[in-house]
Amino acid sequence: MLFFLSAILIGLVARMGEKKIVSLITTGIGDMIGPAIVIALARGVSVIMTNTQTLDTVLNAMENLVEGTSAGVFAVLVAIVNIPLAFLIPSSSGHATLAMPLLAPLGDFAGVSRSLVITAFQMGHGFMLMFAPTNVVVVGGLAIAKVGFDKYLRFIAPLLAIYFVIIVVVLGIAAGIG
Numbered sequence: 001m002l003f004f005l006s007a008i009l010i011g012l013v014a015r016m017g018e019k020k021i022v023s024l025i026t027t028g029i030g031d032m033i034g035p036a037i038v039i040a041l042a043r044g045v046s047v048i049m050t051n052t053q054t055l056d057t058v059l060n061a062m063e064n065l066v067e068g069t070s071a072g073v074f075a076v077l078v079a080i081v082n083i084p085l086a087f088l089i090p091s092s093s094g095h096a097t098l099a100m101p102l103l104a105p106l107g108d109f110a111g112v113s114r115s116l117v118i119t120a121f122q123m124g125h126g127f128m129l130m131f132a133p134t135n136v137v138v139v140g141g142l143a144i145a146k147v148g149f150d151k152y153l154r155f156i157a158p159l160l161a162i163y164f165v166i167i168v169v170v171l172g173i174a175a176g177i178g
Contacts, residue, residue, distance in 0.1 A: 003028070034091075043097050050101070066110040071175035074110045075120040076168055078103060082124030090134045095125055116174055123167045130163070131156060 007028065011021035048054070066074055082099060089095040099121060107117035129135045133149060142152055 041094070045098055063106065063109040066106060069110055071110070071112045071116060072172040074107070074112050075116050075171040075175050078107075078117055078120035079124035079127070079167055079171060082121050083128045086125040086128035087132050087134055090129060090132055090136070092122075092125055092129075096121070112175070116171070119174055120171055123171065127160075127163060127167060131160060 004025065007025050008021060011024065016024075066077075069077075082095070085095055085099055089098060100118075103117050103121060104114055107114055129138070131138065131153060133139060138152075139149070142149060
């Protein structure tokens with residue numbers, strides 16, 4: 001509602017006509033349909049996993065894998081696991097809706113703070129979105145710039161390697177502090 005009212009206020013201040021304001025609001029709502037559907041589907045998967053106790057089974061199996069793991073190693077693994085998930089689900093809210101019901105309790109089992117789990121999740125997700133072909137911003141920007149995706153990947157590969165090392169170092173430091 002805040003966005004809706006803000007859009008109307010901005011339209012009035014900018015002296016846009018009624019048709020222009022409604023047109024822009026409709027366009028904005030249309031842009032949000034895709035992420036809303038992703039969030040709804042991810043939440044549906046989460047509910048099904050919880051109600052069928054599949055989530056509990058997965059958590060139990062994964063608990064055995066992470067038992068005794070250091071916080072730094074666990075955080076790096078969380079980031080790595082979230083990289084392919086971000087490829088499949090580029091919406092950060094949809095990705096979080098699907099992954100966090102699993103990752104938060106898993107972090108509890110491993111004795112890792114939830115803030116570190118969230119940081120690792122976000123770093124893995126953000127890393128993938130820098131080059132994911134499912135990210136509209138990357139693909140749209142490349143189309144506007146008339147740069148091929150393969151050329152972009154070759155250009156950005158060294159930077160991605162540096163970023164990955166930075167992610168590992170930052171998560172290691174955060175694990176040591178937390």
